Amino acid sequence: MPPPKHRSDLTPAKIGAQPHQASAQNTGDIGALIGKLDAAKAVAAPKRRAPGTASSATELRVGILLWPQFPLLSLAGLCDGLRHAADVGDQSRQIRCSWTILGVPGQSVQASCGVPVAVQDSLSSESDYDYIAVIGGLLPAIPTVHPRYTAFLREAASQGKPLIGICTGTFALAHAGLMAGRRACVHPYHVEDWKAAFPALDYATDCHYVFDGDRISCAGGISIVELTAELVRLHCGPDRAAKVIHQMTVNPAARSTHVARRHALGYGTADHDKLRQAIVLMEKNIGTPLEIAVIARLVDSSSRQLERVFLAETRTTPSEYYRNARLKYARWMLTSTELPIITIAYECGFSDASHFIRHFQQLYGMPPGRMRKALQAGTVEA
Template sequence: MEPHRVLVVGYDDAELLDIACVTTTLDSVRQIDPAASYDLTLATPGGRAITCSSGLVLNAQATLERVKGPIGTLVVSGGLGHRSAAGDERLVGHVRRLARESERVASLCTGASVLAAAGLLDGRRATTHWHFADQMAREYPQVEVDSRPIWVQDGNVYTAAGVTSALDLSLSFIEADFGPDMARWVSRAMVTYLHRPGNQAQMSMFTAAPAADHGLVRKVADHIAEGLDGDLSTEALARFARVSPRHLTRLFRADLRQTPGRYVREARLTAAAQLLSTTDLPVARVASRCGFASPEALRQAFARQYGLAPSQYRTVSAAT
């Protein structure tokens, strides 16, 4: 079997973990089965060594301007240098050229801005690191930016949220190229979560919600945390806070960038995930304790937000 050719595009101030996560994960295939492998190449403008945002220096294996197709997978790394890279007409032009000669095109983290500058995301749904999503949406209004998933596929174009989500995207490539068994073996070798689906939320289920700065919002947030199984409608929360529902919503949007209703849903989902991971409570009990009307309501909310059913998450948590 001919190796699947992968070209990774790097530039100064690229994120080293974006590059290493993809190349190390894909190279694990060769270590498991020498007959199945990827041909990995790092290409940079002028073939120069690049200084990553961490200060470490990487030597290039190819000159971007001289690379020719066909290419199996073209990957553009992200990093703090993405704005300069997206503004480099020569780099963007060669990415556009190579995309036409590639079976798959992918970006990691802020590398999506390079694909957007090349016009490769026009009319497509795409993701990037949540911290840069609003900026990308403003700069490239022709792109449907979705900051929620860890990676998105739209046709043959893939965008990932960056950092560790590059590993999940790489596992999906391995599954597509060499089958699910190989992806599972690589996942075990990497000692990682078993292949998170692309529509799982970027923000970890166990990452605490941002602390509220406004005293009243903080008071309401504490009230929510202490009574997840109670009436937490916006009207009920407004009565507790002694303000109008409209004013409470305005305060939540200003302080936490979300409505009270969304904050409640995320608090309930996070609590449910913790109970599923750390207890043997039946799903019905978990649903009740976290304020869901039924186990089915929990299942639908869980699948919509994280891409997994509650029972699947419990199984995966126990295996990792």
């Protein structure tokens, strides 16, 4: 059976969606915002549970399985995201969300950095979890897990329990035969490993996560924050998800991360595979723009073919779309940071300030300095 063609994907949204503007300009404003989010009424109603299984206030419960040599960042991102959503302020009570490390009682699992994490509860088919999350480890360590882990996952799958593969956790699910007919989110670093180990299984890359029925997969790294926020949104409401994002990713020093760019650019995507892949490459390379010919090669296209796709889908050329995305990000930076104009120009891939100002004025009708004052004064829409 020939291997399926892989696909790249992003969280669904429309091209041209308005960027998310910074909701706070200083730590005091952020504290006030977090207070409002804590006080907001959740849209999602708490789940009904059997008496005695869990508090009715617990809307999201996650059981976590750790594979040997797992990445500590994936565990921390998942647990801290749930922690911020679970309680008010910066408290850590497991009220609206809960998380538990499952495994063989009395044992601990060592992270790839050498830190051991103790098992908190045993593997039981009677456990009332909304999701079972598997955080994989270094690939050579995947087959060394205790057999009870695999048996537990197969039993959970047979009961229709949603399973999450995080980082190489998706490899662990696939090794257990639990990814057949499902599409997996695979980190670009591990694409060749995936193709060699599972040539018949579909995969996506250049995305944060993939939902495919009762299988969810995440590339790992900072992507786990995005996935955790989405799970929180689905179960606890958008106020909780916003709190996760603000508490974990709103940081001026991290303004150039892909998470920040995706918020600023409005999560643009499209149905056309090559267009979607090209947009991801543009978003990831705002500060050091790629040549369009390079982007075309990376998405297995020609410059001419890519231009036809962009004109048909966005009514702009790839170069125009790329430049406008960089200018849109610059507009967001004008209000979300206090950086000088020349620094913003360099952050957005312009070689000099005059070149940046000229293009900015052509797109928005005023130079960036005047735009910053207008946005701060509220005389133009954010």
